[in-house]
Amino acid sequence: MNIKVLLTMMMLIMGYSTSKINQKPARQALVPPETILKDFMSLLQYKRDHLRLSEPFTALDENSVALSKAQFLKQLSTGNYLPLRLRSAAHEAIYSLYKLPLSVQTDQRNTLQYWGENYYNHYKKEGQPFPGFNFRDLNGKLYTSANTKGKIVVVKCWFIHCMPCIQEMPKLNQLVEKYKKRKDILFLSLANDDEKSLAIFLKKTAFTYAVVPAAENFISGKLKINAYPTHILINKQGLIVKETDEAEELINALKAY
DSSP states (O other), rough: HHHHHHHHHHHHHHHHHHHHOOEEEEEBBSSSSHHHHHSSHHHHHHHHOOOOOTTEEEOOOOSOEEOHHHHHHHHHTTTEHHHHHHHOTTTEEEEEHHHOOSSOOOOHHHHHHHHHHHHHHHHHHHSSSSSOOOETTTOOEOOOOOOOOTEEEEEEEEEEHHHHHTTTTTHHHHHHHHHOOOTTTTEEESSSSSHHHHHHHHHHSSSOEEEEEOOHHIIIISSSSOOOEEEEOOOTTEEEEEEEHHHHHHHHHHTTO
């Protein structure tokens, strides 16, 4: 055999072997996509237990190529993908885009698109100034852009017939208690309901945020929010640093302040 041909074959074999040795094994899904997409309740359970897309994470496309968070969420908003959480160390989160099979039910596909749009819209607001405001709570206390300047403001948008809004209130009351000595942090809730309805509701349900009644026009008009509950974290410069529909993600974000 020609010596040049022999050397070339040996180099190719060695290169192939080296690439196989250096190749990282593919990461496994934390929950198999077939299990997640088995039915609608399985999809909801997956979101509850494993989706934390408002928090920092490593984003990969369907071929495991790195994406920016914005690119990942934009693709997710098309309704063509499942955000598949991969196995990783406890301190990190990795998500990959998983192309939805044609067999996926319409309600699941529409729900994934809705979630994607919601996450993407939340993310795009980060770093933007919170709109100017002039609120008066149920106790008559005034909150404005001017008198809250230099404060961290934690905002919750809700209404009294929103079950998830009510279910998270004990956890939020604990949050207020935790930071009660922090005079630089304000907890303010914007409710769609009128003053009378809120007064009746709050006699039966403890909620320790300040409550601003009849804020629907501000919520939908200025904030462009149509999903409840929504939480917004505003820094001392009046910029939105986090917007999310998950109380746990808000709580984690507030730890940085």
